Amino acid sequence: MWIVPIAARRMLKGIAGCAACLMLAAAAMRAGGQTAPVEKTSTAQSAKQARQLDWWKNAVIYEIYPRSFQDTNGDGIGDLNGIAKRLDYLKALGVDAIWLTPVYPSPDVDFGYDISNYIDIDPQYGTLADFDRLVANAKKRNIRVIMDMVMNHTSDQHEWFIQSRSSRDNPYRDWYCWQDGKGQTATDKGQPPNNWQSLFGHSAWRWDQTTRQYYYHKFYVQQPDLNWHNPAVNDAFKQIIAFWLKRGVGGFRFDAITTLFEDPSLADEGVRLDKDGNPIINAYGDPQLDGSKTDNQPGVHEVMEEMRAEADKFTTGDFPGTRVLIGETYMPNIGELKKMYGTPDKPEFHLPMDTQVGMIDKLDVTEFRQRLIDAETHLSSHIPLLLFDNHDVRRIDARYGDGVHDVDIQRVMATILLASRGSALVYYGDEIGMKTTPPERKEDVKDPIGIIGWPTEKGRDGERTPMQWDANSKAGFTTGTPWLPVPPSAKTINVRAEKIDPDSLFAWYTALIRLKKTVPAFESGANMMLDPENTKVLSWMRQATGTPQVIVCVNFTANLEIVDLTLGEAGMRARELKTLLKTPGGPDTEAINRIVLGPYGVYIGEVQ
Numbered sequence: 046m047w048i049v050p051i052a053a054r055r056m057l058k059g060i061a062g063c064a065a066c067l068m069l070a071a072a073a074m075r076a077g078g079q080t081a082p083v084e085k086t087s088t089a090q091s092a093k094q095a096r097q098l099d100w101w102k103n104a105v106i107y108e109i110y111p112r113s114f115q116d117t118n119g120d121g122i123g124d125l126n127g128i129a130k131r132l133d134y135l136k137a138l139g140v141d142a143i144w145l146t147p148v149y150p151s152p153d154v155d156f157g158y159d160i161s162n163y164i165d166i167d168p169q170y171g172t173l174a175d176f177d178r179l180v181a182n183a184k185k186r187n188i189r190v191i192m193d194m195v196m197n198h199t200s201d202q203h204e205w206f207i208q209s210r211s212s213r214d215n216p217y218r219d220w221y222c223w224q225d226g227k228g229q230t231a232t233d234k235g236q237p238p239n240n241w242q243s244l245f246g247h248s249a250w251r252w253d254q255t256t257r258q259y260y261y262h263k264f265y266v267q268q269p270d271l272n273w274h275n276p277a278v279n280d281a282f283k284q285i286i287a288f289w290l291k292r293g294v295g296g297f298r299f300d301a302i303t304t305l306f307e308d309p310s311l312a313d314e315g316v317r318l319d320k321d322g323n324p325i326i327n328a329y330g331d332p333q334l335d336g337s338k339t340d341n342q343p344g345v346h347e348v349m350e351e352m353r354a355e356a357d358k359f360t361t362g363d364f365p366g367t368r369v370l371i372g373e374t375y376m377p378n379i380g381e382l383k384k385m386y387g388t389p390d391k392p393e394f395h396l397p398m399d400t401q402v403g404m405i406d407k408l409d410v411t412e413f414r415q416r417l418i419d420a421e422t423h424l425s426s427h428i429p430l431l432l433f434d435n436h437d438v439r440r441i442d443a444r445y446g447d448g449v450h451d452v453d454i455q456r457v458m459a460t461i462l463l464a465s466r467g468s469a470l471v472y473y474g475d476e477i478g479m480k481t482t483p484p485e486r487k488e489d490v491k492d493p494i495g496i497i498g499w500p501t502e503k504g505r506d507g508e509r510t511p512m513q514w515d516a517n518s519k520a521g522f523t524t525g526t527p528w529l530p531v532p533p534s535a536k537t538i539n540v541r542a543e544k545i546d547p548d549s550l551f552a553w554y555t556a557l558i559r560l561k562k563t564v565p566a567f568e569s570g571a572n573m574m575l576d577p578e579n580t581k582v583l584s585w586m587r588q589a590t591g592t593p594q595v596i597v598c599v600n601f602t603a604n605l606e607i608v609d610l611t612l613g614e615a616g617m618r619a620r621e622l623k624t625l626l627k628t629p630g631g632p633d634t635e636a637i638n639r640i641v642l643g644p645y646g647v648y649i650g651e652v653q
């Protein structure tokens with residue numbers, strides 16, 4: 046087993062000649078004592094500082110897949126300077142922060158999620174100097190930069206793993222998860238230690254001939270899992286985090302966080318069965334396992350408490366203010382999600398992703414209502430982080446669209462995302478309605494899971510296509526050959542066209558974000574579900590003390606629907622409404638007892 050029996054901290058000191066370790070140590074020393082005293086010189090200043098501390102509570106966080114956002118040097122791959130070039134666009138949209146998926150040096154097996162050096166920038170994206178300039182230019186526009194932090198695994202090309210696999214007594218051996226095989230002998234490698242599987246298909250164990258042991262990889266073979274039972278690993282990441290915090294980042298999105306630990310018993314995982322008692326087979330042809338020994342194991346909360354304490358050392362009342370910790374938290378239920386916030390004494394994430402709401406994957410009013418009620422009532426006073434998609438899942442069109450009313454349905458989703466209480470993640474291109482465009486032929490697939498799982502699993506290329514800036518053949522993304530093809534839909538779905546169209550989806554996102562930031566009930570008001578029996582229209586009210594109530598109604602059907610919010614026990618008093626936003630060309634509404642919605646129509650009004 047890979048639980049570290051040795052004094053790993055001492056070992057770390059003993060490792061000679063590791064450039065990355067020394068740089069980290071130096072960075073951590075420079076970063077020491079970052080907690081700046083907050084001086085209360087004037088009320089205006091304290092109000093400003095309070096805003097900087099609370100910025101994440103009603104935030105719009107825009108996820109950028111840097112490879113696909115904007116290329117500036119013609120190599121067909123987006124870069125940091127490209128992001129910097131588009132900051133005014135992001136400002137106009139109204140975002141508070143951008144989260145960059147990994148831009149660290151990487152062999153790109155998993156396009157950045159296999160990191161070979163955590164304290165540099167991959168040359169294809171730019172340099173550390175470009176990064177610093179991006180942070181500074183973003184700051185001028187009040188936009189924070191959030192980094193992705195991948196702690197479960199490194200690349201197999203990371204110096205730590207190169208060392209670790211070089212011999213059984215290398216000081217880095219216990220930084221990864223090494224095991225003997227089942228029935229292994231001096232001449233026979235035996236079988237993998239247990240039935241655990243990679244999330245990307247097949248056994249999670251890889252035989253390493255040089256040192257004659259198996260290593261564990263929850264993701265690709267080239268992404269060996271770190272051994273989080275080893276305190277040296279924990280220390281190394283605190284230093285990495287400090288390195289970026291010191292550079293002024295606004296926080297981190299912690300990747301695959303529930304997979305940090307595995308059950309030390311190494312017991313097999315259970316196989317999921319269908320209703321006839323037969324194993325469910327996944328897209329890779331393997332039996333589906335229950336994840337009971339490799340996901341959400343004890344230890345994750347302690348690690349996150351420590352990372353939070355580290356980030357809080359850098360939190361000041363000045364920009365970027367609170368250094369926010371976002372979690373990639375696909376939790377099984379709201380109770381488990383709540384735990385990810387930690388406790389008042391030992392906080393963990395500020396914003397663990399709420400995938401309960403965003404991943405329902407069908408337009409079911411009752412289901413949405415219940416999940417939104419859960420987010421409102423089961424997370425104490427924590428801030429929910431809503432999202433509908435990201436670089437790992439098909440975009441909104443593919444999961445909620447009907448092929449006929451896609452833009453209207455995208456308006457519905459945007460409204461749930463941005464008119465509900467809490468913070469929101471917007472995936473690049475969703476604001477213009479980019480469509481999931483998977484490769485048509487296996488030979489065009491870039492994401493390896495699309496090759497392993499073809500054709501059931503076509504991989505994630507379809508949601509990572511180049512940002513559609515204009516209608517030209519390369520969509521304004523590059524002058525070279527884009528690393529993934531520009532979807533044909535770029536002809537009509539693009540920023541240039543939508544910016545001048547007041548009825549576009551882009552105009553809708555911009556208007557919603559403006560409301561989120563300027564209407565007091567939207568800024569902080571509670572969410573209260575209305576008309577609770579309605580199975581066609583989802584309606585809710587936002588209410589903050591001493592300010593007008595705002596109602597939001599979204600039609601989940603392709604028919605005209607009329608709602609009367611005065612009905613029933615919890616009905617509201619009949620009042621007039623002032624329209625704040627409604628679907629372009631949608632019917633008129635004037636009063637709470639007669640809100641008229643076209644197919645997939647949306648109405649937002651202030652109660653008079």
Ligand code: GLC
Pocket residue numbers: 155158159195264300301373436437
């Ligand atoms: C996360 C990332 C995904 C990546 C995986 C392994 O789920 O979002 O893109 O492949 O972790 O790092």
Ligand code: CA
Pocket residue numbers: 197263270271304305306307
């Ligand atoms: Ca792990």
